[in-house]
Amino acid sequence: xxxxxxxxxxxxxxxxxxxxxxxxxxxxxxxxxxxxxxxxxxxxxxxxxxxxxxxxxxxxxxxxxxxxxxxxxxxxxxxxxxxxxxxxxxxxxxxxxxxxxxxxxxxxxxxxxxx
Amino acid sequence: xxxxxxxxxxxxxxxxxxxxxxxxxxxxxxxxxxxxxxxxxxxxxxxxxxxxxxxxxxxxxxxxxxxxxxxxxxxxxxxxxxxxxxxxxxxxxxxxxxxxxxxxxxxxxxxxxx
Numbered sequence: 001x002x003x004x005x006x007x008x009x010x011x012x013x014x015x016x017x018x019x020x021x022x023x024x025x026x027x028x029x030x031x032x033x034x035x036x037x038x039x040x041x042x043x044x045x046x047x048x049x050x051x052x053x054x055x056x057x058x059x060x061x062x063x064x065x066x067x068x069x070x071x072x073x074x075x076x077x078x079x080x081x082x083x084x085x086x087x088x089x090x091x092x093x094x095x096x097x098x099x100x101x102x103x104x105x106x107x108x109x110x111x112x113x114x115x
Numbered sequence: 116x117x118x119x120x121x122x123x124x125x126x127x128x129x130x131x132x133x134x135x136x137x138x139x140x141x142x143x144x145x146x147x148x149x150x151x152x153x154x155x156x157x158x159x160x161x162x163x164x165x166x167x168x169x170x171x172x173x174x175x176x177x178x179x180x181x182x183x184x185x186x187x188x189x190x191x192x193x194x195x196x197x198x199x200x201x202x203x204x205x206x207x208x209x210x211x212x213x214x215x216x217x218x219x220x221x222x223x224x225x226x227x228x229x
Contacts, residue, residue, distance in 0.1 A: 093159075
């Protein structure tokens with residue numbers, strides 16, 4: 001079956017522009033996560049959805065970052081007024097339930113470059 | 116807070132050499148432990164996992180044992196291949212603050228030469 005997909009794969013933005021990154025999780029997966037991966041580092045948690053409810057947004061670095069999953073399926077991560085420090089790969093992952101033993105399946109990521 | 120410390124790379128080995136990548140963790144509860152791998156040009160994929168103490172995860176010749184007494188989850192393989200060249204991430208998952216988010220180490224880049 002299809003895995004997690006993300007679009008666009010690459011995004012170049014000028015400083016100050018708004019961007020929107022899309023994630024299509026595996027069908028039927030309840031949990032959806034967003035992570036940020038800086039060059040040469042491990043992914044860092046941004047936010048978590050259980051179905052349409054955003055239960056944890058403790059990792060969002062500032063109020064310029066906003067995520068939604070209105071129908072409990074597709075999710076969008078929006079970054080307003082992008083800054084150079086926002087340049088990173090943004091990863092989406094989904095898992096079947098909300099058990100910490102579950103495997104998270106990752107998408108290919110969106111590489112954001114802010115000029 | 117919860118954290119993962121893994122052996123820094125890069126690691127360069129010849130084909131058929133033995134591999135160990137060390138991973139230790141700090142957690143307030145009883146986490147699940149994972150190794151994820153990122154092959155060149157590809158996304159993160161699960162290599163193996165263990166969900167309770169003394170469990171051994173294994174896949175593609177790789178193994179790791181969940182050691183609660185030493186808070187470790189070292190990755191091992193007896194004979195590496197060129198195709199194992201990738202970045203390896205150790206991670207833990209713990210239900211905390213409303214989510215079972217993954218906490219990753221910084222990654223270890225492995226290069227295997229023919």
